[in-house]
Amino acid sequence: MIAPSEFEFLRRFLKDKSGLALTDDKRYLLETRLEPVMRKAAVPGVTQLVAALRERGASPLAEAVIEAMTTNESLFFRDKRPFDQLTSLILPDLISRRPAGQPLRIWCAAASTGQEPYSIAMLLRDNERLLGGRRVEIVATDLSAEVIERAKEGVYTQFEVQRGLPVHYLLKCFSQEEQMWRINADIRSMVRFSKLNLLQSFSHLGQFDIVFCRNVLIYFDAATKTDVLGRIANVMARDGYLVLGGAESVLGLSSELVPGSQHGFYIRKN
Numbered sequence: 311m312i313a314p315s316e317f318e319f320l321r322r323f324l325k326d327k328s329g330l331a332l333t334d335d336k337r338y339l340l341e342t343r344l345e346p347v348m349r350k351a352a353v354p355g356v357t358q359l360v361a362a363l364r365e366r367g368a369s370p371l372a373e374a375v376i377e378a379m380t381t382n383e384s385l386f387f388r389d390k391r392p393f394d395q396l397t398s399l400i401l402p403d404l405i406s407r408r409p410a411g412q413p414l415r416i417w418c419a420a421a422s423t424g425q426e427p428y429s430i431a432m433l434l435r436d437n438e439r440l441l442g443g444r445r446v447e448i449v450a451t452d453l454s455a456e457v458i459e460r461a462k463e464g465v466y467t468q469f470e471v472q473r474g475l476p477v478h479y480l481l482k483c484f485s486q487e488e489q490m491w492r493i494n495a496d497i498r499s500m501v502r503f504s505k506l507n508l509l510q511s512f513s514h515l516g517q518f519d520i521v522f523c524r525n526v527l528i529y530f531d532a533a534t535k536t537d538v539l540g541r542i543a544n545v546m547a548r549d550g551y552l553v554l555g556g557a558e559s560v561l562g563l564s565s566e567l568v569p570g571s572q573h574g575f576y577i578r579k580n
Contacts, residue, residue, distance in 0.1 A: 312340055316360050320375075323363060328376050328453055329509050329538070331531040343378045350374070377454045380529075384422035386475035387429045391574055392524070392553050397433060399572065400551050401440050404519050407549055413445040417518045419508060419542070420526035421450035424461030424501070425470070428493055430522070431500040432479050449515060451506035462503050464493035508538050512545065519547050525555035532563065539564040543578055552576040 312320070320340055324330045332339070344359065351371055353359045362371055387393050404414060418427040427450035434446055452458050471480055471491045484491045506512055508526070521542055527535050542552060543566040552567060553575045554560070560567040560576050567576045 312337060312356050316356050319360050319364075320356075323372075324376065324379055325531075325534075327372070327509075328380055328507070329530045329534045330379060331529060331534070332379075339379065344375065347371075347374045347378045373455065377456055380453055383525075384425040385473035386425045386471070386479075388426065388474060388524070389556055390474075391556075392522070393429060393433055395553075395572060395575060396430070396520075397437050397440060400520060400575065401437075404549070404551075405440065405442060405444070408444075410442065411444060413447060414441075414520070415447045415449065415516065415518045416520045417515065417522065417545075418448065418450040419506075419521060419523040421452045421458070421461060421503065422454075423457045423466075423470075424450065424464060424503070425466075425474075426450075426522060426524070427461075427501045427503075428464065428497060429474075431497045432483050434500070435483075435497065436479075446500070448501045449518075450501050450503045451512075451515075452503075453505070453507050455505045458503050458505050461501075462498075464498045466491050466493070509534070512541065515545060517545055517547055518550060520551045520553065521546060522553045524553060525558070527558045528555065536563045539567060543567055546578055548578055548580070550578060 317337055317340065321332045324332055344356070347353075348355070348359055351374065353362060353371075359371075359375070363375065366372065401414075408414070416430060418430070421427050427448050431448055434441065450461065452461070465487070467490060471484065480491065483494050483497050485494065506515075523542060527538065530538065539560055543564065546552060551570065552560075556574065560569075566579055568579045570577050
């Protein structure tokens with residue numbers, strides 16, 4: 311069992327380092343997810359783990375704890391609606407506003423193992439006529455170095471490619487390697503992956519026309535959501551789009567972003 315003082319330390323630690331707001335009813339997650347971390351690091355118990363985190367601060371052990379506690383659930387074309395909106399509304403609108411040949415930039419702010427940015431890349435490759443010869447840069451970031459490395463490899467299990475991926479994309483954009491599937495190099499080359507903590511500055515990434523930040527704000531408290539949304543607005547083009555998860559909203563959290571013409575995406579307030 312995790313002692314109350316140890317739970318409070320770990321809760322503050324995770325909040326400070328990742329933004330994760332761990333409520334009392336999620337205490338069991340600490341017990342189940344940290345056990346493999348302690349076993350691998352040869353740490354005998356939670357008391358010793360807390361002591362090590364206090365003493366070492368930023369360390370491989372701290373990274374392992376954060377990665378174990380952050381959710382990396384992802385699948386291809388998750389929820390479908392945002393991808394339909396991307397080709398039917400968002401891209402046509404942006405392209406109508408941009409000079410011919412001006413590149414577009416898309417940021418996937420919680421990319422996990424890469425299914426979302428690769429879904430966007432496949433969709434763009436399949437709808438090149440929409441782009442009119444424009445170059446599109448897709449930047450994909452995540453807090454976890456481990457999942458970013460997996461995403462760069464672009465290798466997925468049979469189970470992973472069966473979750474949301476249309477068969478024609480599997481046949482056209484992947485090659486089978488024994489029991490695994492590797493996404494083709496031309497699709498991988500469309501995405502640039504890097505490690506990034508949303509609690510830290512991301513202004514160095516530059517300005518984006520479209521930001522996908524789906525299913526990550528739900529783990530933050532209201533103050534953190536407000537902070538992150540404000541900084542996202544600052545890296546969006548004046549006519550840019552922010553796409554959130556189905557259970558997420560900017561209402562009551564941002565004075566700079568307002569709902570778009572359809573549910574699920576937001577635009578900067580003019």
